[in-house]
Amino acid sequence: xxxxxxxxxxxxxxxxxxxxxxxxxxxxxxxxxxxxxxxxxxxxxxxxxxxxxxxxxxxxxxxxxxxxxxxxxxxxxxxxxxxxxxxxxxxxxxxxxxxxxxxxxxxxxxxxxxxxxxxxxxxxxxxxxxxxxxxxxxxxxxxxxxxxxxxxxxxxxxxxxxxxxxxxxxxxxxxxxxxxxxxxxxxxxxxxxxxxxxxxxxxxxxxxxxxxxxxxxxxxxxxxxxxxxxxxxxxxxxxxxxxxxxxxxxxxxxxxxxxxxxxxxxxxxxxxxxxxxxxxxxxxxxxxxxxxxxxxxxxxxxxxxxxxxxxxxxxxxxxxxxxxxxxxxxxxxxxxxxxxxxxxxxxxxxxxxxxxxxxxxxxxxxxxxxxxxxxxxxxxxxxxxxxxxxxxxxxxxxxxxxxxxxxxxxxxxxxxxxxxxxxxxxxxxxxxxxxxxxx
Numbered sequence: 001x002x003x004x005x006x007x008x009x010x011x012x013x014x015x016x017x018x019x020x021x022x023x024x025x026x027x028x029x030x031x032x033x034x035x036x037x038x039x040x041x042x043x044x045x046x047x048x049x050x051x052x053x054x055x056x057x058x059x060x061x062x063x064x065x066x067x068x069x070x071x072x073x074x075x076x077x078x079x080x081x082x083x084x085x086x087x088x089x090x091x092x093x094x095x096x097x098x099x100x101x102x103x104x105x106x107x108x109x110x111x112x113x114x115x116x117x118x119x120x121x122x123x124x125x126x127x128x129x130x131x132x133x134x135x136x137x138x139x140x141x142x143x144x145x146x147x148x149x150x151x152x153x154x155x156x157x158x159x160x161x162x163x164x165x166x167x168x169x170x171x172x173x174x175x176x177x178x179x180x181x182x183x184x185x186x187x188x189x190x191x192x193x194x195x196x197x198x199x200x201x202x203x204x205x206x207x208x209x210x211x212x213x214x215x216x217x218x219x220x221x222x223x224x225x226x227x228x229x230x231x232x233x234x235x236x237x238x239x240x241x242x243x244x245x246x247x248x249x250x251x252x253x254x255x256x257x258x259x260x261x262x263x264x265x266x267x268x269x270x271x272x273x274x275x276x277x278x279x280x281x282x283x284x285x286x287x288x289x290x291x292x293x294x295x296x297x298x299x300x301x302x303x304x305x306x307x308x309x310x311x312x313x314x315x316x317x318x319x320x321x322x323x324x325x326x327x328x329x330x331x332x333x334x335x336x337x338x339x340x341x342x343x344x345x346x347x348x349x350x351x352x353x354x355x356x357x358x359x360x361x362x363x364x365x366x367x368x369x370x371x372x373x374x375x376x377x378x379x380x381x382x383x384x385x386x387x388x389x390x391x392x393x394x395x396x397x398x399x400x401x402x403x404x405x406x407x408x409x410x411x412x413x414x415x416x417x418x419x420x421x422x423x424x425x426x427x428x429x430x431x432x433x434x435x436x437x438x439x
Contacts, residue, residue, distance in 0.1 A: 061230040072102035073113035089318035125321040130154040145174030159339035213243035231261035261419035294422035322356035336365035387420030
């Protein structure tokens with residue numbers, strides 16, 4: 001189930017730790033793929049974490065000291081984090097309100113609130129605004145390494161890759177450690193150098209000084225192994241992470257994906273159900289639905305898709321712009337014309353590799369394969385090793401009658417990760433068997 005969202009920003013997401021922030025720093029950590037949004041590292045991604053206590057404490061403080069701009073900014077950051085942790089986007093309007101009030105109270109030197117606005121607008125997929133807020137925060141505090149993480153995230157999602165790589169390097173130069181090394185890992189993953197990405201993530205693990213940070217690094221090491229066609233290694237990393245942070249939803253999800261790749265379907269369904277029950281992230285719900293569909297459990301899969309549609313409606317109602325994930329879902333399970341419309345809008349706000357790939361797949365679904373191939377070129381322009389990207393390209397090439405090239409792309413997808421998707425990996429193997437012999 002190597003969905004394209006699993007490229008580490010994803011979609012690099014910003015983690016802004018309230019405790020660290022109140023102590024004078026910003027704690028940032030990336031997340032692969034999908035919607036970038038603030039989060040705590042694995043081990044702290046359930047609703048009963050200390051973040052809820054942070055929120056209550058800040059709310060109580062502001063009742064007695066309502067003009068404390070730093071407390072307002074910190075509360076805004078906490079709301080954005082809580083939205084990610086609980087998959088409840090109703091926290092985003094709350095964050096916007098309190099961050100706006102913080103900036104109104106202290107409009108000049110308030111880099112805390114500016115960083116919060118970067119996190120909020122990034123979570124809503126308004127990456128142009130996220131870039132602007134990040135640059136404004138850095139102008140005030142140019143030596144805060146983690147602010148360069150928010151800058152790197154925004155540049156990545158806007159397709160400004162050299163700038164994002166420079167920002168990630170600046171982050172490492174200022175403060176090498178788990179957050180910055182994880183972002184550096186992603187810059188190499190985007191460029192297709194999985195070995196360098198893995199080496200840097202192992203350094204991030206070595207530098208982790210808490211169980212949560214260790215679990216975070218192990219989670220991403222699991223994803224790197226899975227995307228490289230090593231599900232046994234991915235399983236080992238996820239299980240090591242779960243020993244460090246038992247019950248963590250993201251690690252349960254990673255373990256479930258590894259189990260599915262190893263053919264342990266019942267265990268995979270159990271772990272994915274546990275993950276979605278704990279944190280109903282749309283990406284987890286979609287993964288569970290597609291796994292169930294691949295097992296012939298159609299009614300259960302359709303129930304997950306109904307949940308997913310309801311979640312996306314809630315997200316859009318709270319200011320989040322849908323793009324790559326929703327476009328792929330509509331192309332695969334819904335209305336191809338809607339997929340095209342979502343992807344076209346997504347490219348205006350998030351011209352990232354993922355969105356180009358989703359647009360290519362949506363265009364193919366409506367029969368516009370020549371245009372689709374151009375978008376597939378954009379998705380693979382950096383040399384990213386992503387099996388789903390190559391599968392999409394293979395199907396497009398086959399539709400254009402370019403069978404030799406299609407055969408190569410199907411082979412690349414399966415060589416990269418033989419179990420890259422529960423529905424599409426079997427289709428890739430079948431297509432290879434059906435294609436006529438090469439010339």
